[in-house]
Amino acid sequence: MKNYKKILLNKLIDSYESSVIYKGDALRDTQIYLKFNLKSIKEYFDELNYKYKEEIDVACNQLEIEKFIKVYKGKGYKSHIIEKIQLNLENIEAAYLYLNRKEKSKKKMNFPYCWKVIKNGKMLLGTLQHILQINLRVMDL
Incomplete structure (x- = not known):
């Protein structure tokens, strides 16, 4: 079983570290998102093994409770599908500590x-x- 909490948070932090926010060049209020698609997290869309989607959903819910991310789900009949997650920049130091990452x-x-x-x-x-x-x-x- 993969540790999706760390995988997802590491992907968000990688995006953050390569962003203008991290470099200090942001001219406006910018956020860091990870859009869920086949390229970014293919296990989530595996129709043959629904277990992956459930594990990722649980990981995202836990990360949201811990205030590391914000989860955005679809609307209507897609309300059970995560569309994207957003890194909580106010809690970025705690995210680095959680990942044991510099x-x-x-x-x-x-x-x-x-x-x-x-x-x-x-x-x-x-x-x-x-x-x-x-x-x-x-x-x-």
Whole structure:
């Protein structure tokens, strides 16, 4: 059984991190949606196995109760079908914690720091090796 809560929330966060909202360039109030279709979540439309749809419906209802998303369903005879889900941007930090995921920008910020530490460590190691060689030469005299 797949963890549809995490799958759906990760898809929404991926969209969020590649959006103008995340980059800070949004000129208007923009929202992040995941439309349900065969391309985005094909299991939901599997007519041979209705179990998938039920599991996804339950996952979406739980995420909505936890205030991570808002669920939009069809109207009329399609009222039992989810059309799209919306990421709750007011609760985005909690979503990252729930997924145990770091923000895209924080991942990038760690790389240069790690590279400097490695680079400085190599320089330090080279210096220590040089000092050791000098000490060995002095001892030979």
